[in-house]
Amino acid sequence: AQTVTQSQPEMSVQEAETVTLSCTYDTSESDYYLFWYKQPPSRQMILVIRQEAYKQQNATENRFSVNFQKAAKSFSLKISDSQLGDAAMYFCAYRIRPVAVTGTASKLTFGTGTRLQVTL
Amino acid sequence: GAGVSQSPRYKVAKRGQDVALRCDPISGHVSLFWYQQALGQGPEFLTYFQNEAQLDKSGLPSDRFFAERPEGSVSTLKIQRTQQEDSAVYLCASSLLDRNSNQPQHFGDGTRLSIL
Numbered sequence: 001a002q003t004v005t006q007s008q009p010e011m012s013v014q015e016a017e018t019v020t021l022s023c024t025y026d027t028s029e030s031d032y033y034l035f036w037y038k039q040p041p042s043r044q045m046i047l048v049i050r051q052e053a054y055k056q057q058n059a060t061e062n063r064f065s066v067n068f069q070k071a072a073k074s075f076s077l078k079i080s081d082s083q084l085g086d087a088a089m090y091f092c093a094y095r096i097r098p099v100a101v102t103g104t105a106s107k108l109t110f111g112t113g114t115r116l117q118v119t120l
Numbered sequence: 121g122a123g124v125s126q127s128p129r130y131k132v133a134k135r136g137q138d139v140a141l142r143c144d145p146i147s148g149h150v151s152l153f154w155y156q157q158a159l160g161q162g163p164e165f166l167t168y169f170q171n172e173a174q175l176d177k178s179g180l181p182s183d184r185f186f187a188e189r190p191e192g193s194v195s196t197l198k199i200q201r202t203q204q205e206d207s208a209v210y211l212c213a214s215s216l217l218d219r220n221s222n223q224p225q226h227f228g229d230g231t232r233l234s235i236l
Contacts, residue, residue: 043209045227091162107153107176108225110162
């Protein structure tokens with residue numbers, strides 16, 4: 001079974017500074033996707049960034065970037081130039097990528113989350 | 121619609137009552153997922169539909185949980201004889217037809233269920 005571990009229940013960062021959120025995962029699959037989702041108090045899960053395991057290049061989306069270490073099964077999120085609006089719960093998630101087209105979709109497996117506070 | 125719509129936003133029920141939670145996916149989205157998010161935890165998968173077919177219900181915690189999507193659009197998650205451990209946020213997500221797990225899932229705001 002696949003598991004996702006986030007070892008930091010809470011993190012704090014000052015506005016305009018950089019923060020890194022950690023995530024490790026365990027899987028026996030060779031191909032998969034990894035995600036970071038943001039969940040503000042409104043509860044809606046918002047996709048922040050996605051990484052395909054078969055790609056060596058780390059994904060970036062504006063101020064958000066990842067450090068993907070496949071051998072170590074590590075997937076950290078770096079937020080640069082932090083803003084007050086970045087304050088939220090952040091969840092790391094995993095999804096199997098089938099080798100062949102299966103006609104069906106796989107579920108997301110989430111970690112327990114990291115609460116990010118942004119201070120002035 | 122513009123996004124995934126879930127109702128009610130909050131539901132309070134007494135232990136033993138039956139509840140029904142509704143999910144209205146984005147128009148044209150064939151794939152629909154239900155997740156359960158306990159307090160302080162990440163969401164956990166419950167079940168998956170492709171159109172009206174329930175292709176995966178491996179995450180349903182007991183036979184008290186039942187989901188349907190009879191016309192391949194709106195889905196209802198029903199919980200019978202509710203218990204306190206059913207208290208959680210129930211999230212619905214939809215995506216375009218997803219044959220290769222490649223499509224992003226779009227989430228609703230969830231229903232917060234509290235069992236007294």
